[in-house]
Amino acid sequence: MSRLPVAKTYKLFIGGAFPRSESGRVYDVTSPSGEFIANASKASRKDARDAVVAARAAVAKWSSATAYNRGQVMYRIAEMLEGRSAQFVDEIQKSTGASAKDATTEVNAAIDLLVWYAGWTDKYAQVVGGANPVAGPFFNLSVPEPSGVAFVIAPQGNATLIGLVAAIAPALVTGNTVVALSDESSPCAAMSFAEVIATSDVPGGVVNILTGSPAEIAPWMASHQDVNTVDLGGADAELALACERDAAETLKRVIRPGQFSSTTGSVDRIGAFVETKTVWHTKSLA
Amino acid sequence: MSFLEYAPAPESTSILKLQKSYGLFINGEWVDGGDKSYTTISPSTEKPIAEIAHASAKDVDRAVSAARAAYDTVWSRMSGADRGKYLFRIARLIQERARELAVAETLDNGKPIRETRDVDIPLVAAWFFHYAGWADKLEWAGLGPNPKALGVAGQIIPWNFPLLMLAWKVAPALAAGNTVVLKPAETTPLTALLFADICQQAGLPDGVVNIIPGRGEVAGQALVEHPGVNKIAFTGSTAVGRSIARTIAGTEKKLTLELGGKGANIVFEDAAVDEAVEGIVRGIFFNQGHVCCAGSRLLVQENVHDEIVEKLTRRLGTLRLGDPLDKNTDIGAINSKEQLDRITALANTGESEGAERWTLDCEIPTNGFWFRPTVFTNVATSNTIAREEIFGPVLSVLTFRTAEEAITKANNTPYGLSAGIWTQNASRMLRVADELRAGVIWANTFNQFDPTSPFGGYKESGYGREGGRHGLTAYLSNGDAR
Structure with missing residues (x-):
């Protein structure tokens, strides 16, 4: 006799908790053949703003954690993902119609990408920063610091898991916190990834994941006064243009569509979420 | 006479050989400007210094075309070592003409000669000297083994440190292999025009540096909007910075902004x-x-x-x-x-x-x-x-x-x-x-x-850095490195 499975309710991930959308809205997630998979929460403007509040509150703790600690936590995310890879393969297959082989390749690549970025946390500052040989009796040092709160849009309609990981991880390396909007059409893997985050010692609010419509949510984030960086990698050209214009009002750092690969790691992508701080100090024997 | 009173010790302006009027410097030549010309005055006396041609949108187009042609045919094909040698020449010419430049800057800007002589102009020379040495070492800039210049850089600078801001913009751009179109501020075009003369003395190939004084809302706007420009670098107000960021949205243009502050x-x-x-x-x-x-x-x-x-x-x-x-x-x-x-x-x-x-x-x-x-x-x-x-x-x-x-x-x-x-x-x-x-x-x-020291802001003070390796990377792309 076959067992009746227990279906999962997919909710949002804000401040370390899994609330439903405050709007009460959901949307159908279907397979490519139109078969119902699940109801996903359709995040509202209010949910997105709540996520920014949670992300801002988490900046102090995450950015002041030691680089070694951030590296261990990010490696922990990879460990947890590895342990649940079968679930992700299944979700990717169901929602995108990918073959088991392709879905496995994607999950493995996402795990390896997290390991790669985890290793950068305590090396990046040394590689891009350092002492500047100024012409005077000064100690002068440049260091990279996180810009603050990042809003990232995962690729839409492809790379559902790895695209999300590739958008979130580079921001985390230097201590940014993230509000991520998943692939709208296949949000299940994204919300399961939120469960991975929630069990990886990532402090609440450091990563927040929303499901819903980029066209509805992204403009609010692009104009939000408390967001420092927007990654428009998953936005279409029309939405990206509108968001880049909105982002200009508060001079946000903007990542344009196509600027980075949606499936591989990039040192420059870490740099897109970073400010360089230069400190001068006088030297003397007095 | 109390200890605070000093006999006047004015620096002589006889070292300046200024013309009555200046054109635009495009493709190595002095040409007329299409916008209404402007008399630059000395803010300490309100006396006129010279008549300055102002660029129209058409002039901007001409300057960008010249910069593109120089990039395609000369500058992008030249070895880094040779680009560096031109920059070293420029650095030396600035040192040699330091007094003249200091006097011109003080006259046009109103800042004390003590500052132009001891701060502005020495830093201008140092900036060119520093970046000259980068030109043949770009593979060490941290952008992978094969960094590429961006192409034509449009640069818009303010009136507070006129020649120094020019140096911050032009030196890294040229070292990285870009050609430039630079618009000085309306009230302080003089030293940028003298810099054009220095480029000629250095034998810099035509079109590599183009200097186009003009109004922000005419020449500046046209430069920002020009589809042939690959990179915009701006120093000035946060309000204008916002407008530039909005204008280039949806394009491939790269942008660095040095804006306001309240330190x-x-x-x-x-x-x-x-x-x-x-x-x-x-x-x-x-x-x-x-x-x-x-x-x-x-x-x-x-x-x-x-x-x-x-x-x-x-x-x-x-x-x-x-x-x-x-x-x-x-x-x-x-x-x-x-x-x-x-x-x-x-x-x-x-x-x-x-x-x-x-x-x-x-x-x-x-x-x-x-x-x-x-x-x-x-x-x-x-x-x-x-x-x-x-x-x-x-x-x-x-x-x-x-x-x-x-x-x-x-x-x-x-x-x-x-x-x-x-x-x-x-x-x-x-x-x-x-x-x-x-x-x-x-x-x-x-x-x-x-x-050597990166400079630039967080938040609404802008983005990107000028100075050192960081400033160089603002004018490079990494090719395909990850």
């Missing part, structure tokens, strides 16, 4: 008081306060407030305001009538909002644009003069009790360009430096600049 200069009770006072003066009265990274908000620990303010105002009493060409002058002229009006209005707002105003008791010349060094005490964080960039010799003094309060107040601004810390406690200095959200932090010093 906090934090003085702790254990600071070396005399040095701190010198640093406060340097922070806000250097260059008449026309400095985006000025320490315009003084945050003083409450228990030393009275002592610091007393010593500060006494020190300000020894500053000499007057003829910028006089070698004894500390405070020169405000750059323009427009800026003087803005400073005056903001200072009046400070008074009407309840802050206590102290003004240096000194004579000011009859002609020209002048503003007496001004200090406001009893300033609240909500006051206009504690929030808005004044860009003039006006200091707002606030107090704090704990380091945490100082950090909170310092960071309570949409800007994030500079900050200062004065304390003898190194641990506290490093911790406070960590917490400040600003791109340049000066500890027990202020307003230091060096070509």
Whole structure:
């Protein structure tokens, strides 16, 4: 006799908790053949703003954690993902119609990408920063610091898991916190990834994941006064243009569509979420 | 004669061989401008210096085409070593013509000759010398083994450090292999035009550097909008920076912005008081306060407030305001009538909002644009003069009790360009430096600049860095490196 499975309710991930959308809205997630998979929460403007509040509150703790600690936590995310890879393969297959082989390749690549970025946390500052040989009796040092709160849009309609990981991880390396909007059409893997985050010692609010419509949510984030960086990698050209214009009002750092690969790691992508701080100090024997 | 009185010691302007009028410098030639020409005046006397052609949108197009052709046919094909040699030549020519450039800058800008001679022009030469050496070492810039120039850079610079801002823009752009179209500020085009002459003396290939004075809303706008420009670099107001960011949205253009600031200069009770006072003066009265990274908000620990303010105002009493060409002058002229009006209005707002105003008791010349060094005490964080960039010799003094309060107040601004810390406690200095959200932090010093030291802001002070390896990467792409 076959067992009746227990279906999962997919909710949002804000401040370390899994609330439903405050709007009460959901949307159908279907397979490519139109078969119902699940109801996903359709995040509202209010949910997105709540996520920014949670992300801002988490900046102090995450950015002041030691680089070694951030590296261990990010490696922990990879460990947890590895342990649940079968679930992700299944979700990717169901929602995108990918073959088991392709879905496995994607999950493995996402795990390896997290390991790669985890290793950068305590090396990046040394590689891009350092002492500047100024012409005077000064100690002068440049260091990279996180810009603050990042809003990232995962690729839409492809790379559902790895695209999300590739958008979130580079921001985390230097201590940014993230509000991520998943692939709208296949949000299940994204919300399961939120469960991975929630069990990886990532402090609440450091990563927040929303499901819903980029066209509805992204403009609010692009104009939000408390967001420092927007990654428009998953936005279409029309939405990206509108968001880049909105982002200009508060001079946000903007990542344009196509600027980075949606499936591989990039040192420059870490740099897109970073400010360089230069400190001068006088030297003397007095 | 009291110890404060000095015999006049004016620098001679005879070293200048200025023309009555200047055209645009496009493709190695001087050409007429299509927009209405403009008479640049000396802000200390209001006397005309020269008639300056202004570029129209059509001229901008011509300059961009020249820069593109120079990029395609000459500059992108030249070895890095040879590009570097041109930059070394330029650095040397600037050193050789330093006095002439200092006089021209002081005449056109109104800043004291002491500053142009000892700060601006030496730094200009240092900037070119530094980046000259980068030109054949780009694979070490951190962008992988095969970094590529971006192409044509459109550069728009302000009037507060005219030639120095040109150097910050042009030197890294050329070293990285780009060609440039540069628009100097409307009120200070003179040294950029002399720089065009230096390019000719250096034998720089035609079209590699194009200088097009003009109005922001005409030439500047056309340059930002031009589809043939690959990179925009702008230093100026946050309002214009926003508009540029909006304009280039949806294009492939790269952008770096150095915008406004409202820098906090934090003085702790254990600071070396005399040095701190010198640093406060340097922070806000250097260059008449026309400095985006000025320490315009003084945050003083409450228990030393009275002592610091007393010593500060006494020190300000020894500053000499007057003829910028006089070698004894500390405070020169405000750059323009427009800026003087803005400073005056903001200072009046400070008074009407309840802050206590102290003004240096000194004579000011009859002609020209002048503003007496001004200090406001009893300033609240909500006051206009504690929030808005004044860009003039006006200091707002606030107090704090704990380091945490100082950090909170310092960071309570949409800007994030500079900050200062004065304390003898190194641990506290490093911790406070960590917490400040600003791109340049000066500890027990202020307003230091060096070509090897990255400069630029957080938040609404802009993005990107100028100076050093960081500044070089703003003009490169990484090819396909990951």
